[in-house]
Amino acid sequence: MTDLIYYMKRLHAVSGIKLYLNLIMMIVISSIEGFSIYLLVPLLGITGLVSMGSVNIPFLDHIDRVVQEIPPHTRLLTMIALYILLIIVQSVIQKNQTVQSSNIQQAFIRDIRLKTYKDLIQADWSLFLRTRKSDINHILNYELVRIILGTNLVLKLMTTFLFTAIQLTIAFLLSYKLTLFVMASGLILALFSRRFSKHAKKIGAETSELNRQYVANITDHFNGIKDIKTNTLESRHYGWFKRLCEQLETNMTQFVRLQSNTQQFYKITSAILIGALIYVSFEVLHSQAGQMLLIVVIFSRLWPKFITVQNSWESIVSSLPSFRSLRKLQQECEQAKEMDLFQPASTIEPVAMAYEIECRGLYFRYSENHSEYALNNINVKIPARGMTAIVGKSGAGKSTLIDSIIGLVQPERGEVLFDGEQLTQYNIQAIRRMFSFVSQEPFLFHASIRDNLMLVDPQATEEKLWEALSFSVADEFVRKLPEGLDTIIGDRGVRLSGGERQRIVLARAILREPSILILDEATSALDTENEARIQKALDLLKGKMTIIIIAHRLSTIRNADQVLVLERGMLVQQGGFHQLSAEPRGTFSKLLAYQLEANA
Numbered sequence: 252m253t254d255l256i257y258y259m260k261r262l263h264a265v266s267g268i269k270l271y272l273n274l275i276m277m278i279v280i281s282s283i284e285g286f287s288i289y290l291l292v293p294l295l296g297i298t299g300l301v302s303m304g305s306v307n308i309p310f311l312d313h314i315d316r317v318v319q320e321i322p323p324h325t326r327l328l329t330m331i332a333l334y335i336l337l338i339i340v341q342s343v344i345q346k347n348q349t350v351q352s353s354n355i356q357q358a359f360i361r362d363i364r365l366k367t368y369k370d371l372i373q374a375d376w377s378l379f380l381r382t383r384k385s386d387i388n389h390i391l392n393y394e395l396v397r398i399i400l401g402t403n404l405v406l407k408l409m410t411t412f413l414f415t416a417i418q419l420t421i422a423f424l425l426s427y428k429l430t431l432f433v434m435a436s437g438l439i440l441a442l443f444s445r446r447f448s449k450h451a452k453k454i455g456a457e458t459s460e461l462n463r464q465y466v467a468n469i470t471d472h473f474n475g476i477k478d479i480k481t482n483t484l485e486s487r488h489y490g491w492f493k494r495l496c497e498q499l500e501t502n503m504t505q506f507v508r509l510q511s512n513t514q515q516f517y518k519i520t521s522a523i524l525i526g527a528l529i530y531v532s533f534e535v536l537h538s539q540a541g542q543m544l545l546i547v548v549i550f551s552r553l554w555p556k557f558i559t560v561q562n563s564w565e566s567i568v569s570s571l572p573s574f575r576s577l578r579k580l581q582q583e584c585e586q587a588k589e590m591d592l593f594q595p596a597s598t599i600e601p602v603a604m605a606y607e608i609e610c611r612g613l614y615f616r617y618s619e620n621h622s623e624y625a626l627n628n629i630n631v632k633i634p635a636r637g638m639t640a641i642v643g644k645s646g647a648g649k650s651t652l653i654d655s656i657i658g659l660v661q662p663e664r665g666e667v668l669f670d671g672e673q674l675t676q677y678n679i680q681a682i683r684r685m686f687s688f689v690s691q692e693p694f695l696f697h698a699s700i701r702d703n704l705m706l707v708d709p710q711a712t713e714e715k716l717w718e719a720l721s722f723s724v725a726d727e728f729v730r731k732l733p734e735g736l737d738t739i740i741g742d743r744g745v746r747l748s749g750g751e752r753q754r755i756v757l758a759r760a761i762l763r764e765p766s767i768l769i770l771d772e773a774t775s776a777l778d779t780e781n782e783a784r785i786q787k788a789l790d791l792l793k794g795k796m797t798i799i800i801i802a803h804r805l806s807t808i809r810n811a812d813q814v815l816v817l818e819r820g821m822l823v824q825q826g827g828f829h830q831l832s833a834e835p836r837g838t839f840s841k842l843l844a845y846q847l848e849a850n851a
């Protein structure tokens with residue numbers, strides 16, 4: 252419930268006075284509707300269907316007196332005209348209210364979307380290690396829609412309460428005994444309906460979970476469609492998906508059944524109550540026709556409100572898990588916040604590194620439950636403008652070391668220093684501006700090659716783009732593409748080969764003119780000829796920028812100034828390529844030997 256209150260406050264902050272105007276309009280609309288129905292009583296009186304004299308109550312008496320002032324021959328026409336006028340006024344207000352309500356809603360949706368996106372993008376890497384991308388997708392799509400619906404229902408419920416209060420006051424004036432009876436019956440029923448609300452909450456939680464799984468499955472299945480096809484797993488995946496769809500169907504049907512059960516319950520109770528009231532008034536109390544009409548009017552105005560309140564409440568309660576999910580994600584993002592979006596990247600002055608990066612006593616675990624450290628007491632210096640290679644078996648901790656140097660993960664103990672200055676949340680953005688990083692899974696957007704390159708340098712000239720492409724040996728193949736630089740490369744660059752993708756990403760990294768270039772298996776998909784050409788280009792960069800390379804193919808790091816050898820998170824060797832190859836018992840020699848064997 253606190254989550255719901257949080258978002259209602261947010262709605263209030265976004266819409267301000269408009270929200271109250273909207274509520275007032277809703278009340279006016281409901282009141283006119285109520286008034287026009289009460290107006291039916293004198294209308295019926297004029298037609299002679301009901302004798303107004305028999306209805307001895309202040310409110311209707313007053314109306315009757317006003318009606319009597321109208322000349323008899325125009326009385327009916329005046330009353331009908333008044334009725335039509337009321338409906339016209341109501342529809343004009345209704346139109347404005349609908350437009351304003353939609354404006355409020357859209358502004359609220361925009362606010363939540365922007366806040367969530369901003370929170371996410373400002374969060375540090377640890378959040379993305381913990382959270383599935385499909386869950387983020389799910390929250391930004393499905394849950395958001397349910398939150399909007401839920402908020403809308405709360406507003407409607409508020410107006411219903413206000414409207415019911417007005418109705419109750421009028422009803423009280425008409426007959427306090429009858430109104431008290433209806434209210435008491437409503438309260439008793441509300442107590443009975445608590446189990447409906449509990450059930451609605453349970454169904455709502457299931458809906459959230461099932462929708463989460465739905466989005467996760469779709470994302471997984473279509474990300475892995477190549478593997479599904481090559482392993483002929485289509486029918487198995489279809490089976491999973493079918494089961495989930497059936498569960499979703501059952502869940503939705505359950506909710507509709509619950510709501511119709513509530514409605515049925517209220518309708519039957521309403522029929523029994525009104526029957527009992529009519530019987531008692533007629534047979535026991537011998538009431539007149541006017542009072543009987545009154546009973547029907549009051550009952551028919553008040554009772555549906557109880558049904559609306561109960562149904563809206565069930566829907567609100569069922570959407571509470573969505574409020575929880577979004578709030579939880581936002582809270583996690585707030586805790587993991589590492590930067591402020593209000594400071595644009597272009598205004599952050601990159602710091603220049605003159606001497607070295609130093610890792611001092613670094614310890615890191617992905618989870619406190621892990622007994623093994625991904626980085627275990629790493630002490631190392633990476634000199635500026637030199638080439639440092641990091642090698643080791645798969646899982647040795649190479650990428651984790653890079654991630655802690657960039658500040659993507661925070662060490663449990665120890666520190667990373669740039670020219671003696673510690674990497675902190677205050678200088679992280681400035682320090683990151685020095686880097687260009689080509690990861691193991693480089694990302695290209697569904698856009699042209701030009702757009703993908705200019706992402707890092709929107710002012711880049713044509714000449715500069717081709718220079719970068721030439722560096723990464725990508726110029727030849729890009730020239731041959733039908734649209735050249737303007738070729739659209741598909742989702743994540745699927746329309747390019749793995750090696751071509753890597754070369755475009757490398758060109759992008761160079762275009763940024765970094766002072767520290769990090770390549771994590773950046774040329775692993777290249778053929779030996781193209782890899783050798785890139786090696787040469789990298790050699791030319793030595794002395795101009797700091798280069799850190801993670802490579803499995805050890806032949807590619809022959810020219811490195813220093814090699815760091817990692818094993819199970821520990822730095823086990825450090826030195827020049829030839830120096831380490833000459834240590835026969837060392838891990839590096841073993842790695843070299845394995846590769847020679849494999850290539851033989």
Ligand SMILES: Nc1ncnc2c1ncn2[C@@H]1O[C@H](COP(=O)(O)OP(=O)(O)OP(=O)(O)O)[C@@H](O)[C@H]1O
Pocket residue numbers: 380617618625643644645646647648649650651652
């Ligand atoms: N997101 C993660 N959550 C939990 N454990 C992780 C995560 N990423 C890596 N690890 C673990 O941390 C250790 C070091 O992983 P890391 O990716 O740094 O190794 P690596 O040397 O770069 O491996 P590779 O050469 O295969 O890329 C491994 O045991 C790995 O299983």
